[in-house]
Amino acid sequence: xxxxxxxxxxxxxxxxxxxxxxxxxxxxxxxxxxxxxxxxxxxxxxxxxxxxxxxxxxxxxxxxxxxxxxxxxxxxxxxxxxxxxxxxxxxxxxxxxxxxxxxxxxxxxxxxxxxxxxxxxxxxxxxxxxxxxxxxxxxxxxxxxxxx
Numbered sequence: 607x608x609x610x611x612x613x614x615x616x617x618x619x620x621x622x623x624x625x626x627x628x629x630x631x632x633x634x635x636x637x638x639x640x641x642x643x644x645x646x647x648x649x650x651x652x653x654x655x656x657x658x659x660x661x662x663x664x665x666x667x668x669x670x671x672x673x674x675x676x677x678x679x680x681x682x683x684x685x686x687x688x689x690x691x692x693x694x695x696x697x698x699x700x701x702x703x704x705x706x707x708x709x710x711x712x713x714x715x716x717x718x719x720x721x722x723x724x725x726x727x728x729x730x731x732x733x734x735x736x737x738x739x740x741x742x743x744x745x746x747x748x749x750x751x752x753x754x
Contacts, residue, residue, distance in 0.1 A: 615650035619643045648749050659746045660703035664695070666739055667710040674717045674732045682720035689713020714739075 622643035630636045671690050678686060692709040695702035718736045721729040 612650040612654045615646045615653065619646035619650065622646065651749055655746075656700045657698050657703060660700065660707050661698070663743055663746065664703065664706050664710055666742070667707075667714050670732075670735060670739060671710065671713050671717060674721060674736075677724060677726075677729050677732055678717060678720035682716050685716035686713045686720070689716070 620643075622639050627636065627639050627643070630639055668690065671686050675683060675686050675690065689710050689712055692706055692713075695706045714736065718733070721732045721736070
């Protein structure tokens with residue numbers, strides 16, 4: 607037998623929200639069980655998509671950093687270069703992909719702050735591109751099941 611964590615968590619969530627919830631008699635108990643069920647459902651969804659989301663995001667941020675490096679100089683360029691030099695995750699473990707993501711996002715923050723200080727059409731376009739990726743990054747994290 608190979609338990610599928612996503613399905614197990616979904617099963618726990620459904621059981622909590624449909625069977626256990628109706629047995630609870632106090633407002634605090636209802637809130638606690640409802641929250642636990644919702645968190646289990648969200649964790650199941652994140653378990654399924656996390657690696658794909660991080661691979662996509664790391665690819666997008668790395669491309670932005672490469673394209674934006676020529677627009678900045680000094681310490682900002684050094685921070686962006688350091689982020690670009692971050693090696694790709696050696697495997698598809700979420701912890702490895704997240705470490706890469708954290709380093710790349712540090713460079714993105716530096717690049718974003720840098721291009722906001724440059725008054726050229728190219729810098730303005732890069733600023734817009736960064737904002738578009740930040741919006742897309744937020745969209746990737748939305749949950750389909752909004753139970754809370």
